[in-house]
Amino acid sequence: MKVSIIVPVYNAEKYLDKCVESITKQTEEDIEILLIDDDSTDSSGRMCEEWANKDSRIRVFHIENIGVSNARNQGIKYSNSPYIMFVDSDDWIRKDMVECLLKNIEESKSQAVFCNYITVRDGEEIPCEGILEYKVYRSDEVAKIISNMFGGGRYYSSIWRGIYEREVIENSKIYFRDLKFAEDLVFNLEYLLNCNRVKIIKDELYYYRVNSTSALQSLKNKVDEIQKVPYEIYSLITKYNCLEKYSVEMLSELSLTVKRLFDINNKYSNFKVNAANFRKWNFKEIEKYSNNDRISKMYFQRKWIKLYVYLWIEKIKNHIHRK
Structure with a gap:
């Protein structure tokens, strides 16, 4: 075979x-x-x-x-x-x-x-x-x-x-x-x-x-799983000694994760309920690259309110753009 x-x-x-x-x-x-x-x-x-x-x-x-x-x-x-x-x-x-x-x-x-x-x-x-x-x-x-x-x-x-x-x-x-x-x-x-x-x-x-189920709806019960993904990616690119090579991609994935959690929490629960989970992430080795990405920079600087407002503005801008 x-x-x-x-x-x-x-x-x-x-x-x-x-x-x-x-x-x-x-x-x-x-x-x-x-x-x-x-x-x-x-x-x-x-x-x-x-x-x-x-x-x-x-x-x-x-x-x-x-x-x-x-x-x-x-x-x-x-x-x-x-x-x-x-x-x-x-x-x-x-x-x-x-x-x-x-x-x-x-x-x-x-x-x-x-x-x-x-x-x-x-x-x-x-x-x-x-x-x-x-x-x-x-x-x-x-x-x-x-x-x-x-x-x-x-x-x-x-x-x-x-x-x-x-x-x-x-x-x-x-x-x-x-x-x-x-x-x-x-x-x-x-x-x-x-x-x-x-x-x-x-x-x-x-x-x-x-299927006809919205992407957001399919993710609402996977909040914990979504948070695991950046950890797994980070562990792999450090295992293969290519963190420097894929630092921008790592931050892109981290930013996407933050956006996903924001959208889910915003629609199905209070954003503040899960805000504490953001604080648990600890990518110290990659933090020096945070200037390449606005969301990750706010995350690493622990500017939670600023991050929350920024994501809301982005959401409104995207809604207007789609119209």
Whole structure:
């Protein structure tokens, strides 16, 4: 088998058939499909078994519901192929996605290949915006892809748009952190920090489904998880001795985190209730770079009222601009 495709499954009965069918009908047939049932409470577990009975390339694992990061880690553990891909159970892929990514990673001798995707929202298909040049990024050029991941997820922080080398994952001991938010960004960051050859292609191969729930609403119960992300990023870029190289990106992510918490607290609770959490963050090593970013500068100087007012003004300006 050339490629292992890992699909975490949790209460996905509404979309699972479309997802799995799109994988089983791939033009590249030398694949294995790992359905990781994360202790679903609907019929997803049974549906996984039914699919395994239809296709011998499918293996099903029923695990304790700890979260999507654990499900993906289990998928990596049980997979057998030299290349690994990830597909979310409410999405689907173009029939030649595996063939296209596999061909590109083998011919370019890259450690990863990322494609474009289509966002599906309420039946409307929206192509993603092309940000970086379509080519092979070598050695120091990989930093361009890494920089693009910060400050809002951008376009290369999602794991489902790529193909990965098992050897890189195993040799560098890369795994999904115990996060319920931005876990794929953190995984991709560490993976790319271990790459010296990455290819980006123009082909739109993945269909990413967005439900009608607002982004803010989906985040309101993840405040604690959102606060973990800058810590994880900071720990990685210090581990790989590249804090100086990615200091601007680090601050961009910190600023985005502050904005997210402000928006959530402003809409669903009193901002002051969670203001104390801001004070717990302690990025002493990166504080010297705070002059590059207004929000982080106010944060580091502990100017909480000034920061609060500034975020409110930004919110009003953005509202006026949209009109």
